[in-house]
């Protein structure tokens with residue numbers, strides 16, 4: 445049970461703020477493994493496996509809050525659906541930097557959006573803290589906690605005990621491994637990349653065996669010091685969309701600006717699209733188009749005409765970064781809303797064939813069934829805002845958007861209830877069927893729940909709701925690992 449002190453702190457932080465701020469008012473508390481209480485419904489008999497989620501669990505120390513949501517220390521939630529019971533476990537990722545800050549109970553490191561305390565010269569040449577807070581990759585024998593500015597950390601799949609940094613038999617200390625790997629559902633091969641800044645700023649591409657072992661690497665030059673957060677696997681291709689951001693290296697190296705503050709929006713560069721052959725890891729084409737920014741792709745595929753089709757969440761500029769920075773205050777004020785778009789390109793001629801909005805409400809966290817990665821998906825799911833929500837509000841709905849169409853159905857949560865990214869758990873035997881699992885913060889009860897929906901009948905409401913023993917702060921991404 446939460447202590448009285450944490451309740452008081454939560455009340456104090458959330459005063460005058462939207463209800464969701466209660467979820468990030470105090471650091472997450474570790475727990476478990478512990479059996480979960482079923483509040484309502486029934487857990488589907490065929491749902492067997494584990495949901496893993498990652499996100500910034502600790503946003504403050506001794507009353508000092510981090511400067512950007514991306515700088516919170518990674519905390520992992522595992523919810524295991526077993527034969528006769530459901531258990532959950534929550535643990536912080538024990539990176540060396542986190543352990544040092546735990547010992548001294550103060551923030552000591554620079555991060556994506558914050559600077560280490562003390563004189564400037566102490567920041568020179570010191571890499572940022574690996575917060576291990578963005579996503580997870582579930583391998584057969586370990587879970588990787590991912591953060592795009594560094595290397596993965598391996599955790600025990602059951603206990604979530606941190607085993608240490610993991611180089612996947614192929615990373616050198618200067619290489620990074622991003623937080624949005626893509627696994628081909630047919631071969632099990634895993635594709636990913638890292639952005640490597642330097643004299644020759646480039647994308648380092650990786651193809652791994654299903655075990656995670658890196659078997660192939662290649663370097664693809666970038667048009668400038670930009671940021672690439674995600675990419676798409678689309679049929680025979682990997683597609684990278686490079687936004688017109690440029691990093692001002694000098695102030696960052698001098699320690700006067702954080703990486704976040706040193707990223708400048710320079711729309712005159714346009715967005716650059718780079719298409720790579722996924723077998724050879726060689727560039728096929730690259731071309732420039734209109735400026736926009738995206739964090740995430742929903743999916744990519746090659747249609748019957750050999751065109752590449754990509755779904756992504758499009759922002760007109762980089763104001764989204766400011767909104768994300770302000771989240772830690774519990775009261776974001778900068779308008780920044782992304783919507784779902786579909787881009788169609790010709791990989792041979794390097795032409796944009798179409799680029800249209802598919803879903804007009806502010807949304808994020810596009811997901812599909814992992815059985816459809818790189819192929820045409822039955823549906824895409826997004827977490828979104830109900831109509832006319834103010835800038836300070838979090839997402840309160842999940843939508844299913846059919847195939848390539850604009851038709852959608854939505855599940856709207858009760859007032860004061862906020863879902864995180866929905867994770868698709870495929871049915872073990874029935875094609876094109878599965879469940880969506882999300883973690884919901886109920887601000888009215890100060891409680892987090894696990895909610896399970898039929899992915900095909902989202903609007904019917906949850907099939908089952910389970911109570912978590914502690915509040916889980918809003919996180920970023922997760923995955924599903926089927927049992928057996």
Ligand SMILES: [Fe+2]
Pocket residue numbers: 578623624673674739740920921
């Ligand atoms: Fe992401």
